[in-house]
Amino acid sequence: MSVTTPSVASPKESGTAPLDVAALRRDFPVLDQKVHGKPLVYLDNAATSQTPLAVIDAMRKFYLEDCANVHRGVHELSQRATDDYEGARAAVQKFIGAAESEEVIYTRGTTDALNLVAHSYGRTHVQAGDEVIISTLEHHSNIVPWQILCDERGATLRVIPINDAGELLMDDYARLLSDKTRIVAVNHVSNALGTVNPVRQIIAMAHERGIPVLLDGAQSIPHMKVDMRELDCDFYAFSGHKMFGPTGIGILYGKRELLEKMPPYQSGGDMIKSVTFEKTTYNDLPYKFEAGTPNIADAIGLGAAVEYLNQVGMDRIAAYEKHLLDYATEAISAVDGIRLIGTAREKASVLSFIVEGVHPHDIGTILDREGVAVRAGHHCAQPVMDRFGVPATTRASLAFYNTEEEVDALVAAVGKVQELFG
Amino acid sequence: MSDLRDLYQELIVDHSKRPRNFGELEDSSHEASGYNPLCGDKIKLFLKIEDGVIREVKFIGAGCAISTASASLMTETLKGRTLAQAEVLFETFHFMLTSPKDMGSAHEGLGKLAVFSGVNEYPARVKCATLAWHTLKNAIEGRGDSAHTE
Numbered sequence: 001m002s003v004t005t006p007s008v009a010s011p012k013e014s015g016t017a018p019l020d021v022a023a024l025r026r027d028f029p030v031l032d033q034k035v036h037g038k039p040l041v042y043l044d045n046a047a048t049s050q051t052p053l054a055v056i057d058a059m060r061k062f063y064l065e066d067c068a069n070v071h072r073g074v075h076e077l078s079q080r081a082t083d084d085y086e087g088a089r090a091a092v093q094k095f096i097g098a099a100e101s102e103e104v105i106y107t108r109g110t111t112d113a114l115n116l117v118a119h120s121y122g123r124t125h126v127q128a129g130d131e132v133i134i135s136t137l138e139h140h141s142n143i144v145p146w147q148i149l150c151d152e153r154g155a156t157l158r159v160i161p162i163n164d165a166g167e168l169l170m171d172d173y174a175r176l177l178s179d180k181t182r183i184v185a186v187n188h189v190s191n192a193l194g195t196v197n198p199v200r201q202i203i204a205m206a207h208e209r210g211i212p213v214l215l216d217g218a219q220s221i222p223h224m225k226v227d228m229r230e231l232d233c234d235f236y237a238f239s240g241h242k243m244f245g246p247t248g249i250g251i252l253y254g255k256r257e258l259l260e261k262m263p264p265y266q267s268g269g270d271m272i273k274s275v276t277f278e279k280t281t282y283n284d285l286p287y288k289f290e291a292g293t294p295n296i297a298d299a300i301g302l303g304a305a306v307e308y309l310n311q312v313g314m315d316r317i318a319a320y321e322k323h324l325l326d327y328a329t330e331a332i333s334a335v336d337g338i339r340l341i342g343t344a345r346e347k348a349s350v351l352s353f354i355v356e357g358v359h360p361h362d363i364g365t366i367l368d369r370e371g372v373a374v375r376a377g378h379h380c381a382q383p384v385m386d387r388f389g390v391p392a393t394t395r396a397s398l399a400f401y402n403t404e405e406e407v408d409a410l411v412a413a414v415g416k417v418q419e420l421f422g
Numbered sequence: 423m424s425d426l427r428d429l430y431q432e433l434i435v436d437h438s439k440r441p442r443n444f445g446e447l448e449d450s451s452h453e454a455s456g457y458n459p460l461c462g463d464k465i466k467l468f469l470k471i472e473d474g475v476i477r478e479v480k481f482i483g484a485g486c487a488i489s490t491a492s493a494s495l496m497t498e499t500l501k502g503r504t505l506a507q508a509e510v511l512f513e514t515f516h517f518m519l520t521s522p523k524d525m526g527s528a529h530e531g532l533g534k535l536a537v538f539s540g541v542n543e544y545p546a547r548v549k550c551a552t553l554a555w556h557t558l559k560n561a562i563e564g565r566g567d568s569a570h571t572e
Binding site for chain 1: 429486
């Protein structure tokens with residue numbers, strides 16, 4: 001039985017040819033449906049992206065043909081499961097340009113990965129009087145773990161401010177860096193505004209003082225090519241379900257020299273070499289950080305998502321999305337009574353906006369009835385909302401399978417909002 | 423569009439833009455706050471209750487059109503009502519929002535509040551429409567801390 005059919009539209013030639021979006025959309029059957037009688041326009045990709053057949057097939061194959069536990073390979077199925085599970089890790093390693101697969105740790109998602117670093121690295125390196133630097137743009141998941149750590153340790157959380165466009169104030173960042181700083185943890189791309197942060201500069205400035213940098217890559221990895229060795233970041237965290245893979249799986253990349261020195265995050269099976277009641281010897285990387293039976297099927301799904309993205313081509317995705325974001329920005333900005341929140345020069349795939357006199361929650365409901373799926377709320381980034389003095393925004397977030405026609409449908413639906421509240 | 427107008431009726435849009443009884447009450451006897459963490463709707467309710475009758479009721483807060491209009495229309499409806507009447511109103515209102523469609527009309531005695539019947543079709547918005555009422559219950563029961571719609 002052959003179920004891992006390549007996507008019907010995956011262009012093998014890659015290169016610089018433009019995307020055949022109509023063909024790619026056929027890889028995502030979920031997109032072809034009506035919602036409340038209107039064609040679905042899925043613009044909530046920053047929350048969760050859709051899943052191509054190639055990913056669904058890979059996971060289906062695991063359960064249909066290969067389901068067994070990994071790393072206990074005396075029987076054939078376990079060996080196949082282990083091969084596919086580790087094969088997916090190797091695919092991710094290559095995709096993110098990590099030096100070794102041992103630096104690629106499976107987690108439940110970005111939140112889990114960030115917590116791993118805050119717990120394991122944080123608790124061994126952050127002491128009373130020390131400082132941790134984050135930014136105003138962070139998702140709650142890159143705020144709260146550090147807040148808890150700092151409270152526990154008597155350390156101080158320092159926050160890089162932003163300007164009115166939603167860009168980090170780098171002079172302030174320079175002033176925040178000090179001998180007390182133990183780690184800098186910032187997102188690569190803001191989930192609430194779409195700002196692409198100058199991470200190379202952030203990393204270089206921290207490294208001058210020997211301070212490690214963690215990047216929350218949840219919103220960058222679906223939209224641009226990332227290379228760990230080129231970025232030279234120390235940790236990079238991301239989720240499968242925002243990059244066309246399944247939910248419940250994510251990755252923490254970490255430099256080997258740092259991971260080697262870090263204590264386990266959770267403990268149990270698989271993360272040990274030997275256990276007696278007197279002494280336990282921990283396993284090598286990456287298994288030291290993968291306690292218990294892992295999420296095998298979703299890891300394999302993530303591997304398939306990475307292969308799918310390789311076939312489509314990240315450079316081509318980035319080029320197409322830039323064009324689509326420019327188109328959408330212009331179209332939305334042309335509507336009277338709309339204010340874009342987040343107008344950074346470097347942006348990726350997010351349009352956060354408010355409609356004068358209408359609460360985002362009402363906009364979300366009305367857009368839904370027009371078939372347009374967006375996120376309305378604070379996007380788990382309340383400090384960003386506070387900075388702009390709004391309780392919430394409406395956020396349309398794009399993926400490579402979205403089209404100009406769908407942007408037009410969004411703009412038309414916003415028109416209906418204004419009509420209802422006019 | 424027509425079904426959206428069932429939810430966002432003119433009266434709701436009007437009350438969301440120009441909420442009645444909006445402001446603080448200096449000589450309130452009962453107060454409570456309400457918060458819907460999902461969408462950030464906030465309300466603070468002030469009541470003046472004498473001999474089991476609601477004499478005055480005002481509110482402040484910020485939220486979506488449904489929650490603001492619901493608070494506004496609630497305050498209009500409550501003035502002069504007994505606490506027992508207020509309780510029946512809340513129960514009838516809640517039933518209208520959450521009962522299955524085939525249970526028939528459940529608007530009796532609701533007056534203007536029947537304008538929220540369309541919310542029944544939007545389960546995610548029931549919390550918006552009931553936030554003010556949950557807060558009312560807390561205020562009457564002397565629980566001034568935050569009411570939640572969860």
